[in-house]
Amino acid sequence: MNHIKEIIALIVFILLMLWSNGDEVRPQFYKDIKTIKDPNNLLVLVNKFNKLDQDYIPKDLEKLKLAYANDHKYVRHIAKKAFEKLSKDASEEGLQIVAVSAFRSYQYQDQLYFYYVTEKGTNYADRASARPGHSEHQTGLAIDVMGDNGDYNLFEDTKEFNWMKEHAHLYGFILRYPEGKEYITGFKYEPWHYRYVGVTAATKIHQDNLTLEEYLHQNKKA
Numbered sequence: 139m140n141h142i143k144e145i146i147a148l149i150v151f152i153l154l155m156l157w158s159n160g161d162e163v164r165p166q167f168y169k170d171i172k173t174i175k176d177p178n179n180l181l182v183l184v185n186k187f188n189k190l191d192q193d194y195i196p197k198d199l200e201k202l203k204l205a206y207a208n209d210h211k212y213v214r215h216i217a218k219k220a221f222e223k224l225s226k227d228a229s230e231e232g233l234q235i236v237a238v239s240a241f242r243s244y245q246y247q248d249q250l251y252f253y254y255v256t257e258k259g260t261n262y263a264d265r266a267s268a269r270p271g272h273s274e275h276q277t278g279l280a281i282d283v284m285g286d287n288g289d290y291n292l293f294e295d296t297k298e299f300n301w302m303k304e305h306a307h308l309y310g311f312i313l314r315y316p317e318g319k320e321y322i323t324g325f326k327y328e329p330w331h332y333r334y335v336g337v338t339a340a341t342k343i344h345q346d347n348l349t350l351e352e353y354l355h356q357n358k359k360a
Contacts, residue, residue, distance in 0.1 A: 167268070167324045180216070180336050182277055183354055186324040189271040192244040196278040202237055211240035214278040217310075217334040221281055224309040233298045238290050238330075239282035242275035251298070265326045274314065279334045281311075294329040307344035310337045319349045 151274065167186040174182060177194050184190060199212040208226040213221065229233045242250070248270035254263035267273075274280035285296030292300050306312065311334055317327040335343070335350065343353050 141147060146219065168265070168272075177277065181281065181339060181350075181354065182279075183350060184268075184272060184274045184277055185351065186231050186268075186272055190273075190276050193269060194242065194276060196241070199241055199278050202240065206235075207237040207240070208284070209238075211237045211281075212278065213237075213240045213281060215333075217279050217281070220309045220311065222332055224306070224311065224352070228298065228301055228305075231301070233301055234286045235298050235302065236285075237281045239275065240280070241278045243274060244270050247271075247273045247276065255325070264324075265320075268325075274331075274333055277295050280314065281332050281334075282328075282330045283332060284330065290330040299329055306332060307340035308337065310334050310340045312340050312350065314350065316347075322349050322351050359360045 154356075166219065169187070171189050172188055174188050174190050176182065177190055178196065193202065196214050198215040200215050200218045202211045202213060202218055203222060206209075225235045225237075246260050247268060251263055251267045251269050254267045257264075268275075282290055283293060283302075284290035285293055285298030287293075287296055302311075302313070311332040313329065314331050314333040315323050315325045315328040317329075320326055333350065334340075339353060342348070346353075348356070
């Protein structure tokens with residue numbers, strides 16, 4: 139009998155390890171969703187549990203200069219100033235960091251998510267694309283970038299990516315969906331996706347290897 143109990147305990151332990159990282163159990167995404175009350179907060183948490191209203195559009199959107207974007211891309215004023223400074227400073231070191239995606243409306247995200255579902259199925263879509271209202275791009279604080287190879291999907295292979303790893307936080311940006319933190323963010327690793335949170339928060343997140351979720355949770359307890 140004791141032997142059977144030991145086997146059962148071992149099975150339970152293995153299952154918990156498969157569904158957790160350390161002491162954090164993998165959450166059930168897109169459950170108990172809350173509508174965001176303060177979408178203009180620079181530290182606003184938009185994820186699979188927190189949703190923006192479909193009519194939300196930041197009032198201070200501004201177009202990035204074409205020297206720093208591949209087309210007409212819009213972000214909030216504070217993110218525009220920070221990203222243009224970042225891109226300019228990188229260019230002075232012979233690097234090319236260009237925005238390829240920035241603000242997206244709820245309606246645009248709806249179309250994008252539907253495309254992924256149609257082409258690759260819901261499981262893939264939910265790892266690669268946010269459902270409408272759950273995309274950081276709607277905040278006007280998120281930017282997807284590419285380097286000198288001209289392909290954001292291969293941004294990790296560029297010298298620009300290495301530069302961003304060391305410098306992005308100095309301008310207030312974080313790598314929003316880091317590798318190995320998918321169980322927290324709900325999204326696959328995206329080396330091209332950066333989020334403006336301000337220099338103070340970005341520096342802490344960078345130094346402690348945190349996600350935005352972890353940073354906000356720690357500060358909530360403090």
